[in-house]
Amino acid sequence: MITASPTCIFCRIIAGEAPAETLFRDSFVTAFQDIHPVAPVHVLLVPNRHLESVNQATLEDEAMLGRLFTVARQIASDLGIAESGYRLIINTGRDGGQVVPHLHVHLIGGRRMRHPMG
Numbered sequence: 001m002i003t004a005s006p007t008c009i010f011c012r013i014i015a016g017e018a019p020a021e022t023l024f025r026d027s028f029v030t031a032f033q034d035i036h037p038v039a040p041v042h043v044l045l046v047p048n049r050h051l052e053s054v055n056q057a058t059l060e061d062e063a064m065l066g067r068l069f070t071v072a073r074q075i076a077s078d079l080g081i082a083e084s085g086y087r088l089i090i091n092t093g094r095d096g097g098q099v100v101p102h103l104h105v106h107l108i109g110g111r112r113m114r115h116p117m118g
């Protein structure tokens with residue numbers, strides 16, 4: 001099982017080898033500020049284990065996948081946007097607009113989101 005990729009920027013952040021403003025860390029996930037925020041709140045939540053995208057997720061990843069959501073909910077609450085609302089985005093693959101090939105959830109809020117998506 002691949003646990004870390006030496007060339008992956010998110011694996012390097014998780015390993016403490018690249019800088020990031022970390023908000024949360026447990027055995028499953030790490031959350032840190034996006035370096036190019038598109039909204040007043042823009043946090044990335046990533047599995048500590050290197051997983052390229054949702055396409056690589058297996059049954060064994062279900063606890064981690066669930067944790068991504070409960071941590072996102074907690075961070076949204078801590079940052080004061082739980083009531084005003086927010087958007088969780090998981091870009092997957094080329095057509096999904098995924099740039100960094102390490103599964104991540106964008107937590108975006110603090111302003112009204114635009115419609116339609118995409």
Ligand code: AMP
Binds near residue numbers: 090091099
């Ligand atoms: P995606 O298009 O879904 O792959 O989004 C990748 C996100 O990672 C973008 O929002 C980038 O701004 C963000 N990002 C890339 N490198 C870093 C980094 N070193 N620290 C924090 N965020 C990053």
Ligand code: ZN
Binds near residue numbers: 008011050102
């Ligand atoms: Zn990685």
